Amino acid sequence: MAINLKKGQGINLTKAAPRLRIVRVGIGWDITRVIGQCDLDVSAFVLKTVGGNPVCLSDAHFVFFNNLQSPEGFLAHTGDNRTGAGEGDDETLKVDLEAAPQDAVEVSFIVTMHEALARRQHFGMVHNAYLKVYNDETGEVLAEYDLDQEFAGQTAVQIGSLFRADNEWQFQAVGAGYQRDLVDFVQGYGLDA
Template identity: 50%
Template structure:
């Protein structure tokens, strides 16, 4: 049974699941009724961060146009342009045993493509979640439902996998950015 987290909570991942090395991080969302005439395109992205919370290079920014990091330990499944249907909208596979040692954190984010131009924000998004699944068994081990407490934000740091005493943990972050992807890129040292 999956552990359900609230914003700010942290939980052991590998310590409580011995032998777990390959996980699937599923991100999903729905859009509320929207009459702006433009499609609503949300995108998952991942940043591999060093001890100072920065990405060492562009290769540590994984998204639909750069679907994996240098050694292939973090792989993005591809862009879902509509978010239609049930289940995960975008998926990232992570081989925890192969993540480069200098990567202390793996930050999972959702952004709205062309949010400013389309006048869209996370105030128009509902049922956003992140879940971690054991790739070998298909079992959901962690779930974080973001709730509806966003308004003008155009990017969200959903959660982070991070190293702690030789184990991997997950933190439910739920931090919104009104500067979209540009704000994330800048904060993570790539701008």
């Protein structure tokens, strides 16, 4: 049975599914007719800690619509959905826990609105947005996080983090909204934009 997470809450995935090998993170959303086309993009950064700060392992460990897989196959993006049309998850990432780089401590999941400032769009115009964490091998939903209207006026959300602590994998619903675009996160995690 899936756990419904609230902002700041987490789940110990290792304990919830002891044989868990591949985590699938699905993001879904609907848009209002008022705004027309709206393109949400999910991206993920494989992070290590340097001087107490999260830093991306390398440019190749920033996985998004133009870089669909990290070098060792730890993290993979299944493709860009530009409309949010259709049922089920609109964009999906898969994490192969057995392929984790030794110094990887976290995967940060970010959702941004493509060209939000130019289009005058924000997350308050998106409805039914959610994140689901699955056991990819069984299809079981382990955790869900429903985004609500608290992100009105925001153009990006750090939606969650998968992290390793004491050799156990955990997921936390972060829910931090920003008025930023993807370049800001790239630079914030120590990569060249």
